[in-house]
Amino acid sequence: MKSVIKRLVAVFLIMALFSGMCLSLTSCEFGKGNKITNEEWLTYICDTFGMYSYSSKEKHVSNIEPSNPYFDTVQIAYEWNIIDGTSFSPDQRLTKGYAAKTLVKAVGFEDVSGKNDLEIVKFAIKNGYVTFTCLDDKDIDKVIKKQDALDSLDASFKIWTNRDYGQPKETVEFKDGVKDLTFLNSSQFVVDEDNNSTIIVGDCSAQFAVGDVYVLPATEFNDACAYRIKAIEVVDGN
Numbered sequence: 001m002k003s004v005i006k007r008l009v010a011v012f013l014i015m016a017l018f019s020g021m022c023l024s025l026t027s028c029e030f031g032k033g034n035k036i037t038n039e040e041w042l043t044y045i046c047d048t049f050g051m052y053s054y055s056s057k058e059k060h061v062s063n064i065e066p067s068n069p070y071f072d073t074v075q076i077a078y079e080w081n082i083i084d085g086t087s088f089s090p091d092q093r094l095t096k097g098y099a100a101k102t103l104v105k106a107v108g109f110e111d112v113s114g115k116n117d118l119e120i121v122k123f124a125i126k127n128g129y130v131t132f133t134c135l136d137d138k139d140i141d142k143v144i145k146k147q148d149a150l151d152s153l154d155a156s157f158k159i160w161t162n163r164d165y166g167q168p169k170e171t172v173e174f175k176d177g178v179k180d181l182t183f184l185n186s187s188q189f190v191v192d193e194d195n196n197s198t199i200i201v202g203d204c205s206a207q208f209a210v211g212d213v214y215v216l217p218a219t220e221f222n223d224a225c226a227y228r229i230k231a232i233e234v235v236d237g238n
Contacts, residue, residue, distance in 0.1 A: 036146040038098065039070045039090035042077045044150070045106050048157050054079045063087045082106050096132060097140030099149050100124035103156040109163065129156045178226070179207065179214040186219050198227060208232060 036044075046052065053076065057066070060078035062085065064071055070090045077083045082105050100121040104112055107129065112120050118137045124130045130152035134140055174180055181189070181200075190199040198216065200208075208214070210229050218224040 034146050036094045036144070036149050037090060038088065038092050038094055039073060041094045041099065041102065041149060042073050042082065044153055045082060045102060046073060046076050046080070048153055049080075049106055049160065051076050051080045051082075051106075060085050061088045064090075077102075080106070081108070093143045094149055095141050096130075096134050096144050097121055099132075099144050099152060100130050100134075100140075103129050103152060107156050107160045109159070127159075129159060131155055174215065177213065179212060181214050182217040182224060184217060189216060191216065191219075 054072070056075065056079070059065060059071070059075075061074050061083070064074045068074075068090075070088075074083070074088055074090075078085065082102050097117045097120075101112070101117060101124075104110055104120055104124050110123065110127075112123070115123070117140050118134075121130075121134045121140050125132075125134060132144060132148045132152060184200075188200065192199065208229055210232060212229045213226055214229070215224065215226045
């Protein structure tokens, strides 16, 4: 009878140990995939908003040296006004306050230089920059889950891409003789900056003469701009 009891106890102990091991591994795996560091967060922001370049090779943030693997990301974030020049903790877990502040600054529609962290978080929540909640000034220092951070990044990016600028603040009137071509669409002209020339397709090209000034509309790659014609070349009758 005693041997049976010993065997049963041994079996129960093995099962308990195995169950504990499974729960521990599951918990570790979940935690690993659900956390996000400050450096990872800045990388996500820069990639999402298309911020890939910086101009200065001198360090902007005091504790991030050029040899640091996070140097490029931090330089970009600084020059695009996402972070300031104080020290940066790349391996620190992302908090609600830091996520909200960096998102509002990345979108760039609101000047938050005079606001404290809690005011920035409340502004971000009220205006849809973030999808998480924040109760008080203690809550802003709480670590945020990775998925909540990425959901907020997506929400802020939509604000940035879908902003309604309303009516133009200024109406421009062209002088007499200036040819207004702002009605053209992007398929009707090509600006070749390398060769300092413009290719215009269609009947309107026939009205040009050397010395004329014309205005082309803004495109994805160029602002609206006025040009003076120095020479004309007709290609294929157009």
